[in-house]
Amino acid sequence: MxxxxxxxxxxxxxxxxxxxxxxxxxxxxxxxxxxxxxxxxxxxxxxxxxxxxxxxxxxxxxxxxxxxxxxxxxxxxxxxxxxxxxxxxxxxxxxxxxxxxxxxxxxxxxxxxxxxxxxxxxxxxxxxxxxxxxxxxxxxxxxxxxxxxxxxxxxxxxxxxxxxEDSVGALMDFDIITVREDVKLEVVMRYLRRLDEFPDQTDKLFVVDRTGTLKGVLPIKRLLLHDPATVVKDVMEQDIVTLRPEDKARDAASAFERYDLVTAPVVSADNKIVGRLTVDAVVDYIRERSEAEVLGLGGLEEEEDLFAPVIKSVKNRWAWLAINLVTAFIASRVIGIFEGTIAQLTALAALMPIVAGIGGNSGNQTITMIVRALALGQITRENAKKLFLKEIAVALVNGVIWGAVVGLFAFAIYHSVSLGVVMMAAMILNLLLAAVMGVLIPLIRYRLGADPAAGSSVMITAITDSGGFFIFLGLATLFLT
Amino acid sequence: MxxxxxxxxxxxxxxxxxxxxxxxxxxxxxxxxxxxxxxxxxxxxxxxxxxxxxxxxxxxxxxxxxxxxxxxxxxxxxxxxxxxxxxxxxxxxxxxxxxxxxxxxxxxxxxxxxxxxxxxxxxxxxxxxxxxxxxxxxxxxxxxxxxxxxxxxxxxxxxxxxxxEDSVGALMDFDIITVREDVKLEVVMRYLRRLDEFPDQTDKLFVVDRTGTLKGVLPIKRLLLHDPATVVKDVMEQDIVTLRPEDKARDAASAFERYDLVTAPVVSADNKIVGRLTVDAVVDYIRERSEAEVLGLGGLEEEEDLFAPVIKSVKNRWAWLAINLVTAFIASRVIGIFEGTIAQLTALAALMPIVAGIGGNSGNQTITMIVRALALGQITRENAKKLFLKEIAVALVNGVIWGAVVGLFAFAIYHSVSLGVVMMAAMILNLLLAAVMGVLIPLIRYRLGADPAAGSSVMITAITDSGGFFIFLGLATLFLT
CATH class of the missing domain: 1.25.60.10 (MgtE N-terminal domain-like)
Known part of the structure; x- marks a missing residue:
């Protein structure tokens, strides 16, 4: 003890x-x-x-x-x-x-x-x-x-x-124990006892014929529960999940998660056993994927050695900053178009980041939801339209509520009803833009075979920034000057 | 086949x-x-x-x-x-x-x-x-x-x-098979054969005494490899990872990942067996955690039913938008202070979002790295200072490089050297602010016992927005008007 x-x-x-x-x-x-x-x-x-x-x-x-x-x-x-x-x-x-x-x-x-x-x-x-x-x-x-x-x-x-890198073949190992289907369980037991090594995480033996073709699996559980005189063939499982080396690691991980697997056989196209995938490799993979996702959302190219030389860290953050700089330049030029309007009404300069910012947040919410649904395979041709309409409805409700709030804010500070109304209208329109693009960007990327997550956040923010400035300053130019 | x-x-x-x-x-x-x-x-x-x-x-x-x-x-x-x-x-x-x-x-x-x-x-x-x-x-x-x-x-x-909810107790199950240490392996085998049920994911039996106190574990592997005449005590493992029901699920998951576990016994304070944790529960937990993290970063409170009624979706996105609205209002008022300056030089209105935006991106990169390092337990009192200095150095290098780029951009468009210089100086200062706060916010939250990840991104963005506007417009007021 x-x-x-x-x-x-x-x-x-x-x-x-x-x-x-x-x-x-x-x-x-x-x-x-x-x-x-x-x-x-x-x-x-x-x-x-x-x-x-x-x-x-x-x-x-x-x-x-x-x-x-x-x-x-x-x-x-x-x-x-x-x-x-x-x-x-x-x-x-x-x-x-x-x-x-x-x-x-x-x-x-x-x-x-x-x-x-x-x-x-x-x-x-x-x-x-x-x-x-x-x-x-x-x-x-x-x-x-x-x-x-x-x-x-x-x-x-x-x-x-x-x-x-992201295939089952890259994650699998070769620590497999194979048995024949026509032997008795007691023979299997004796065979195991003679092995010097019994691989970790072994929850099943693989039943193969003389050519290495997979005929089924013998869960250790069945080996232990059945009479030693039973023949492997009579207790082996044939309703099993098998993987191919070229299968995507992501799909394999999802199978492990859904079916609570500890190991799964990996077979070639002609059903010959080539290796096995174990849950510890899957756990490592899931962790790494989720970390890479979080790092990507934070704008880092890859995990960074905490004590990497400064120049390495600078390089790791380079790409993201460069992309964002380009989108910031574009947004800046959009504002530049309306400098005349701003000169007449400087309040616009103070209010415009609100419209752009909330649009960006709202768009990112939509994108996060759509990307997750795509990853889980939940979006079909049938429901995509429903989803789209729902997001538009959410954006309208949010637009009216938050638009009213920012409109009142503008009115309270600048004492102009028309400025408040323009602010509210711009807010509604930018949230609608965010919803439309938030659904379309990941869906189009997915349809084109690209990763729907990567870069979606940068794109939506670029659109709601430039779009928000354009809508707000454009409305102001039309109705306030 | x-x-x-x-x-x-x-x-x-x-x-x-x-x-x-x-x-x-x-x-x-x-x-x-x-x-x-x-x-x-x-x-x-x-x-x-x-x-x-x-x-x-x-x-x-x-x-x-x-x-x-x-x-x-x-x-x-x-x-x-x-x-x-x-x-x-x-x-x-x-x-x-x-x-x-x-x-x-x-x-x-x-x-x-x-x-x-x-x-x-x-x-x-x-x-x-x-x-x-x-x-x-x-x-x-x-x-x-x-x-x-x-x-x-x-x-x-x-x-x-x-x-x-996030404790081992909430994830464990009670499907344990216990054996005594003084019996022979063949007796264990016979005992197993008489069970109607053999729990999934069982890779070890738990060796307990009459009072239920855990004495060790008998890996199925050893049961199979050793002579049936061996006594459990002689082959059981005592160098094992055990968990307590009140342990954090996060720590347990990390132990499963590091030590490649399939199951682990859960024991009470007096070392009595109360249940077990299995790798399938851990996999589900890791997935849920990482999804929650990604959803949180995207600004959703919890996973959203794709087809939830509009009003539910609105509520799920409410909190984040409200918080961001408040920070946007603050940033707006910071700009408001300088409306006089902007009226004199409207170029400032077009350029200011660049300084704020890049500062936000850079701060988020720093925070992402620090939060990850905290989660992995990599930050100690000793290395925190080193890290801090490194981030400052990275910010300085980035500030000089990107500052020069945006300075040239400003000069190219507005043909004013002093405007370009102010832009560059503001960029350097805002990136330094982003680095300092990007290290301090998660570290302070962690020291105070709060989750360093939650809300850190909102805070850094609020600071680099308001701070960026203040620095840039302040410098402009001092040197350009």
Whole structure:
């Protein structure tokens, strides 16, 4: 009991470990500073001893940590401390930790290693893991590692590398246990007992014939529940979800979610088993996708190493700022057209950002909803029209309500009824524009085969900004001057 | 082989099923329209026959669909068709389908059912599923169902209902198989064979003593690999991740992700087993969280039923628009201060949205990065300062580059060097403001125990808007007029 409790406490306290390591690093740094500042030979020995002691303590801590936790720690450290810790990690753990860190941090770690170290790290990995790491390794390292592999594994690695990044093939592994359909369960049990390795996450064995063709699956559950004298064929499941290596990872993830799968067989076009997809790979994929989505919405191209050099961070944020600058220039020129009107009535300059801003917010709400519905496959030709009309109705209601509010605001400050009315009319029209474009942009992008989410937010904001300025200042030019 | 292939095709073709059902619904609707329009008694019988035929076909399709797929279909249908399909679903499947649909759609389905139907649906569910559904059911239904439960299950349901929504307690289930540590594996095997039910996703058995205290876990893998004569105690794992019902679901999900878990035991403070958490619940949780995050960023309070009545949709978007309206009013008043300056130089009105807009984008980039780092636990007291300085540096570099671009833009259009210089200076200052606030807002919210993500984007945009207008128009007032 106490053992279990202690384990629990430890696993819970990974945050505590975290802090301890960081404290050790600070002590270490203090020592370094002292050594540096005083630089007196007779002190050196003492300082070096303290220094070594700290490193030894740090190494012990690191050895006890799960690779995923070491990875998290590395991500949280500034570059100099990160490389210090990385040096202390045992070489045989390098591979699994490299797999766990984010792409950006992985790059910084790989840069600090020479080819021999990289080769050694790569050689500790399974074929499917190697395939994940390969794009970040120098080509000559990959080549050498590949030559050192047995023919079968080399073929697997090559095929794994050939699949698109977001395909099932890129996520699958090769840890499959296959059995024949005409044997008894007790034979299967004996066979399993003779295996040296039983892959993690195995909830089913794959039933194949002599040619490797998938005939069904034998859930471990059935293996355990049925009489050992039963034949596999009589208890195997045939109503199963199978995947193809070229299937989209997104669709596979959605199948795992809907059908509560732990593993699923991956088969070729002629139904031969080629690998399996496991739920842990799916969980990682879902996380990464959702993070990429949030980063994209925030205007970052990819996840950023917290302590990346300034120039790298600038580059990561470049594209988004450049695009937004162009749309801002356009909006600015739209306003420029009406400078004469603004000169006559400067109140317009103060009021115009309200119309544009609320239009942008409203448009983004519509787009978010449509993009989500598209991702869930909920939009059909039949209901698209209904949806469109509904969004128009929502925009009208919102337009009248918020239009009245901003109209009153304008009237309260500038004491002009006509200004208030123009403001309200502009608000209604811009919200209608936002609704129409908020439905059309993602639907058209989807129909054209593009990702409906990416860039939709920038486009709608550009339209409701320029559109809002044009509508408001245009109405003002017509009716107020 | 063909059987497996067919299964695959079917599972793949759930989209096709989807379309078929929708086609059937359209046919059905056409019939209804015909009946309505002609309204001649002698036609009635024929029409009714066609009508019935369609419904029977539809029902057959629905019966063959997985509950998760029916749920997805219901979400994609407008209200009248949704209720028609819902009526056709077999009553004993109501419960599991209600669990799968989104909250908003669940509400619309529950509203269409009477108490007896709801009671019947609830009674088909396990305790943990019932707890998930309970918040949406009328109180008297819950009460009656509770009274009909055996004492043990009632106690479980009550405790499950007492946990916070985002806690492990709310996600766990009670499908645990426990064994004693002093028995042989062959005894465990025999015991399993006698069970009527073997819970899905079971990858380990829980080893407990007479009092229910967790002593360790017996992975199915070890049960299969070791000699049947081995005693559980000798092969059980004690180095395990355990959870408490009151642990945060977010932390549990992160543990599942890092340690590739399929299930984990949930124990009370005195280490007694109370339930287990499974990876399918974790996958659902991760999906829901990430969807909520994306919806929040888009300005929707919660997931919206695509075909919700207009008034409901308006309400769902209300809060965000209201908040943004307030910030827009403030920005408007900031501009109002400088109306005199604008009257002298209307170019300012056209240029000011550029400064505000780019500042907002840049601030959102910083906030997105900091919020992600906070969520991953990567920010410590030590590195916060480093991060802060880095963001300032990035803002300076961006400010000089983009400031020069917009300065040149202003000069090119208005042929005024001083206007260009003011524009550039305002851009640099606003990007610095964005960086400072982009780091401070989430960090302060986090320190205060608030969710660093929620609302951060609105706040930074409000600050960079009002701040950008103030900086730019203020500089212009000082140096250009």
């Amino acid at each position: 106490t053992e279990v409790e202690e384990t629990r406490r430890e696993s819970e306290a990974s945050r505590g470990d975290f802090q301890e390591v960081i404290d050790l690093l600070r002590k270490h740094q203090l020592v370094e500073q002292v050594v540096h500042r005083q630089d007196m030979p007779r002190h050196d020995l003492v300082e070096q001893l303290v220094h070594k002691q700290h490193l030894a303590e740090l190494q012990k801590k690191l050895d006890a940590m799960h690779p995923a936790d070491v990875a998290r720690l590395l991500e949280a450290l500034p570059l100099n401390q990160r490389l210090l810790v990385w040096d202390l990690v045992k070489a045989e753990r390098d591979g699994e930790i490299l797999l766990e860190v984010s792409d950006a941090v992985r790059e910084s770690l790989i840069q600090s290693m020479d080819e021999a170290e990289l080769r050694a790290a790569a050689q500790t990995l399974d074929t499917d893991e190697l395939a994940d790491l390969a794009p970040d390794l120098p080509p000559q390292v990959i080549e050498e590692v590949m030559l050192s592999l047995p023919a079968e594994e080399r073929a697997r690695l090559q095929s794994a590398l050939s699949y698109a | 063909t059987e497996v292939e067919e299964t695959r095709r079917e599972s793949e073709a759930s989209r096709g099923d989807f379309q078929e059902v929708i086609d059937l619904l359209r046919k059905h609707q056409l019939v209804e329209q015909v009946v309505h329009r002609q309204d001649m008694p002698r036609h009635d019988l024929v029409e009714q026959l066609v009508h019935k035929q369609h419904l029977a076909e539809l029902q057959k399709k629905l019966d063959a669909m997985h509950p998760a797929d029916v749920a997805r279909l219901l979400e994609a249908l407008p209200l009248n068709q949704r209720l028609l399909v819902w009526d056709l679903v077999k009553a004993e499947r109501d419960g599991e389908i209600l669990l799968e649909v989104s909250d908003a759609v669940r509400e619309s389905l529950i509203q269409s059912m009477d108490e007896a139907e709801l009671r019947a649906a609830a009674q088909t569910l396990d305790t943990d599923e019932l707890a998930d559904l309970a918040p949406d059911l009328p109180p008297q239904v819950i009460e009656e169902v509770m009274l009909s439960l055996p004492a043990e299950e009632r106690a479980r349901l009550q405790s499950a209902l007492s946990y916070a």
